[in-house]
Amino acid sequence: MYYLFDKQGHYLGNCDLSPNLDDLASREEVAVECDQVFIRPVLTQGKIIEQGLPPSDFHEWNGNKWVLSKDKQADMLAQAKANKLADINRQAQVFVDAIADTNTTPDFERETWQEQANEAKAWKADATSPTPVLETIASARGIPLDILREKAYEKAIGYQLLGATVAGQRQALEDRLKQANTLETVAAIEVAFFLPTANKENVNDV
Numbered sequence: 001m002y003y004l005f006d007k008q009g010h011y012l013g014n015c016d017l018s019p020n021l022d023d024l025a026s027r028e029e030v031a032v033e034c035d036q037v038f039i040r041p042v043l044t045q046g047k048i049i050e051q052g053l054p055p056s057d058f059h060e061w062n063g064n065k066w067v068l069s070k071d072k073q074a075d076m077l078a079q080a081k082a083n084k085l086a087d088i089n090r091q092a093q094v095f096v097d098a099i100a101d102t103n104t105t106p107d108f109e110r111e112t113w114q115e116q117a118n119e120a121k122a123w124k125a126d127a128t129s130p131t132p133v134l135e136t137i138a139s140a141r142g143i144p145l146d147i148l149r150e151k152a153y154e155k156a157i158g159y160q161l162l163g164a165t166v167a168g169q170r171q172a173l174e175d176r177l178k179q180a181n182t183l184e185t186v187a188a189i190e191v192a193f194f195l196p197t198a199n200k201e202n203v204n205d206v
Contacts, residue, residue, distance in 0.1 A: 002031045009043035009063070011051075080186045084177055088191050092170040095193040099162055112137075117156035124153045162195075169193050 002019055004012040007028040019031045034048055042051040044064055051061065058072040058079075068076070097103050102110060115133050122129040131149060138148040173191060180186045 001035065001037075002033050003038070003041055003043075003048055004029060004031050005041075005043040011041050011043075077181070077183060077186070080183055081177055081180065084186050084189060084191075085174060088170060088173045088177070091191050092166050092193060096162060096166055099195065100159060113159075116152045117159070120149055120152035120156050123149050165195075166193055 001014055001016060003014045004019065004024070006012055007030075012029065018033075021031065024031055030043070032043065032046075032048055036048070038048060038050050040051040040053070041048050042061075049064075052066070054061070054066050056068075056076060058076040059066040059068050060072065061067075112133055116137070119129070119131040119134050123131050123134075131145070134148055134152055135145055138145040141148070170193070173189060176189055177186065180189065
């Protein structure tokens with residue numbers, strides 16, 4: 001088999017029959033006969049070697065092998081840290097959504113949660129504080145208003161504790177990530193979140 005290369009040693013193709021060497025020479029191309037099968041051949045100092053795929057998008061071919069310059073090492077580390085931070089943030093949100101059942105509640109209803117929480121907290125501090133949103137919900141559901149107020153308060157406190165706990169855990173992971181100075185230390189950061197002391201029921205059972 002003949003492997004064809006341009007003057008830089010880049011692979012052009014192959015053929016079973018002997019090519020026109022004069023025609024190749026006119027374009028500064030060469031043909032090298034070899035029985036070995038190559039997937040991504042490259043010609044280096046007259047010898048065919050297997051270039052293979054780069055270990056990463058940051059590796060560069062130096063004519064003989066894939067190398068990673070110091071500048072590219074820094075770029076690769078920065079990209080790894082950015083990817084890890086995105087994963088930390090995503091998993092934090094997924095964890096909170098799963099506990100608070102936010103993905104099973106329509107947007108319009110979730111938009112009332114903050115006002116429900118505000119009313120419930122104000123009512124807990126002062127029983128005469130008005131709670132129009134909670135009153136409307138209680139009436140529509142056909143449940144006692146005070147029961148809904150109490151449940152809304154427990155949920156608000158539970159969600160507040162959940163958010164603060166996960167925020168703290170997320171920030172701790174981000175702190176570790178900022179201190180990481182190798183790809184190995186970045187990869188070693190395990191992303192996991194844990195429930196606060198409040199029960200799940202305090203977060204979503206209203």
